[in-house]
Amino acid sequence: MGFDIMRAITSGLDSAKRVVNKAEDALEKAGEEVLEAGEGALHMAGDAFSKTGELVSSGAKSLGDLVSEAKNKLLEEGKELLRLDPFESEITRIPFDANGDPGEALVEAGKLLESGRPHEEAALKKLSPKAQANFKSVADGISNDTRARQSLQQMLLEGRLGETLLQNLAGVAGQTVAKGIDRNSMLADAVQEIADPSCIAQQAQNTCGGTTAQILLARQDPAEYVRLVGGLASPEGKVKIRNGDTLERKPDWDAADGGRTVSSQLLQPAFMEQSNGKLFTYDNTKDSRSFAGVGNIPGMLSNEMANLLEDLTGKRYSHFERISLDMADPLKFELFKSKLTKASPGHEVPVMVNYASEQNLANPHWLLVTGVKDGAVSYVNPWGQEERMPMKEFSKHLIAYVPER
Known part of the structure; x- marks a missing residue:
């Protein structure tokens, strides 16, 4: 029954997409008439825009009602009756929070930074004069953030600081920013995020x-x-x-x-x-x-x-939804599995799952699958952590996935 509810939600989402497509067509046609006929067509465009608003408004309200009703029904029926298991994954790694309390992580980063100084100097000598200057510009900009500075050093030692990346980082280090933005804090955040x-x-x-x-x-x-x-x-x-x-x-x-x-x-x-x-x-x-x-x-x-x-x-992507990819069908499960097993660095696969819990039985959530090994799916949860789960169990929670074509 839980699967039926998820079908209802997905069906509602599909209905909303059709509403949006119709609305976009109506608005586009109205725009063409304005360009061709000038001021005389503005009234027609206004009418079309008004109808578009009514159409989308109706679709949005209908979708909201459908999702609300589906969630309420899930809660009323109960987990045992629905046979809907909570999403229970194994957390394999929690990286340093780039914006969190430094704590012991700061001390550890400081030790790594100092021990890596000789290696950093040697690695810098292998770069072009321009790349060296760019590295110094970035390093100066984040000098007050030990973890960011150590992340920059780590990328250098691992050979991950290409010419274009260093140039773009140096560009941020020296650019003018909008009011309210701390440039050096932003640079430090970005360095830590691309490092990990x-x-x-x-x-x-x-x-x-x-x-x-x-x-x-x-x-x-x-x-x-x-x-x-x-x-x-x-x-x-x-x-x-x-x-x-x-x-x-x-x-x-x-x-x-x-x-x-x-x-x-x-x-x-x-x-x-x-x-x-x-x-x-x-x-x-x-x-x-x-x-x-x-x-x-x-x-x-x-x-x-x-x-x-x-x-x-600039790549091409496909999208598959659970409503058309029932995991009970062995052939369709094999298709799903074949797409995920191709996940690798540079070819990660976004997946939407029902991240069900005791408190929230219908909870769509996106994850990024990074690989499959020994029958288990490894992925990054956008809560700032890495997790894994057996493929068979993972497939039970599937709503949609978006692989490269």
Whole structure:
């Protein structure tokens, strides 16, 4: 029965997508008429826009009601009756929180930094004069953050500081930033996040989708990650992404959020907005999206995740939903398993699961699968930790997954 409820939720989400597609078509046609006919078509466009608002508003309300009813029914029926097991994973690693209390981590980072000085000097001599200058610029900018400085050293010693990455980091170290942004703190955050992307966390926000995309980008293209952070932090707050769109800093980017890093405060709301498409608007303060202020739809759908990743990376992505991929079917389970077993550095797979618990039996949540070994799935949870779970058990909680094509 729990699976039926998840089908109902997914069906409702699909209905909402169809509503949005119809609304986008209506608005696009109205826009074409304005361009062709000039002022005379403005009245027609206004009517179409009004109808679009009514259509999306109705769809948003219907979806909200459906999800609410589904959750209530799950709670009423009870876990035993639903046979819905809580999502119980093994936490394999919790990285240093880039924005947390330093504590003993600061002492350990200091020891590592000092012991690595001779190796750092030797590694720097192998770089070009320009790269050496860029390294010094970044190191000076984060000199007051021991953990960030040690992370920079670690990447150098591991050969992970390419010319473009160093250039982009140095660009951030010397750029002008918007009022309210601490450039050096932001730089220190970004350095730690590209050094160890698993530390990236959504904190108190419902941005697991945007955070999962953020982790993927930090793992696959750290130079691009840093470039986007710098662009969003600029006085203009705008930066071009791979598909040619312009990513913009949200006006409420720094709203209370439970302690995200500066770079995460900039990227996550912008990614949530980009995934929305043309009609919806993401409100970082309310942590939800709406159309013209109507509706309260949290999270990110699987097709939106695929579109966002294509926009950011230039790669092609597919999306598969549980409603069309029943794990009870051996052939479909093998398809799912084959996609996940291909997960590896540079080819991670975002997956949406029902992260059910005793308190919340219907709880869609995005994760980033990084590999499969010995029948167990390893993944990064955007709560800032790494976990693993047996493949068979993991598949029971599946809602959707988004592999590369």
